[in-house]
Amino acid sequence: MNDLRELYQEVILDHSKHPKNYHKMEDATHVAEGYNPLCGDHFNLYLKVEDGIIKDVSFLGAGCAISKASASIMTSIIKGKSIEDAEKIFQNFHSLVTGKIDKNFDINSLGKLAVFSGVSEYPVRVKCATLAWHTLINALKNKPGITSTE
Ligand code: ZN
Numbered sequence: 648m649n650d651l652r653e654l655y656q657e658v659i660l661d662h663s664k665h666p667k668n669y670h671k672m673e674d675a676t677h678v679a680e681g682y683n684p685l686c687g688d689h690f691n692l693y694l695k696v697e698d699g700i701i702k703d704v705s706f707l708g709a710g711c712a713i714s715k716a717s718a719s720i721m722t723s724i725i726k727g728k729s730i731e732d733a734e735k736i737f738q739n740f741h742s743l744v745t746g747k748i749d750k751n752f753d754i755n756s757l758g759k760l761a762v763f764s765g766v767s768e769y770p771v772r773v774k775c776a777t778l779a780w781h782t783l784i785n786a787l788k789n790k791p792g793i794t795s796t797e
Contacts, residue, residue, distance in 0.1 A: 655762040662716035667723045668705040675705075681782030681794040683774050688714035692782045701725050701733060704783075711775055713766065718779035720759045730787055736760070737780045743767070744776045 672693035682689050688710030695703040704722045709715075725733040740760050742748040746767035754761045766776045774796040785794045 652765060655765060658759065658762045659712055659716040662719040663712035666706075666715055666719035668726070669707060669719065670705050671707050672703065672705045677786040677789060679782045679786030679790070679794055680792075681708075681778045681785075681796075683710070683714065683778045683796040685771065685796065686711055686714065686775050688775055688778050690714070690718055690779060690782060692718075692779065692786050694783075694786050696730065696787070699730050701728055701730065706779065710778070713763075713772055714775040714778050717763060717776045720762075721779045721783065724758060724760065725783070733783065733787075737784065740780060741777060744773050 675693035676696050677694040679692050690706050690708030693705045706718045744766040763776050766772045782794045
């Protein structure tokens with residue numbers, strides 16, 4: 648279990664240092680701003696959606712390692728997925744980090760998102776891990792204003 652934890656830690660640090668899809672998107676169809684005042688995580692999310700498919704996604708901003716890694720991994724996972732699929736993945740991810748995942752659920756089916764399973768032991772960090780996802784949902788709804796975790 649410790650080895651696994653170290654591996655997860657490594658993946659999170661790697662993504663926070665070298666985030667994927669970390670740039671502004673000039674021709675985005677959906678944008679949203681997310682803010683977690685508890686930690687200071689603050690990101691802009693950019694999406695290009697066509698025919699219900701997330702064709703492209705990127706983000707830019709500043710935050711702790713967990714929030715940045717979560718945003719980075721999220722962008723790489725939802726790119727090319729339908730809005731419906733992205734929402735389903737978020738539901739499972741949310742259950743995972745809040746410790747409410749079904750015992751029979753195969754965590755490996757979440758791919759790299761599984762590295763956040765340890766977050767459920769740190770309730771304060773749940774908001775860091777889910778900020779990008781909440782921002783995604785609001786971007787898809789074209790909800791104006793800042794998505795705050797508070
Ligand atoms: Zn944070």
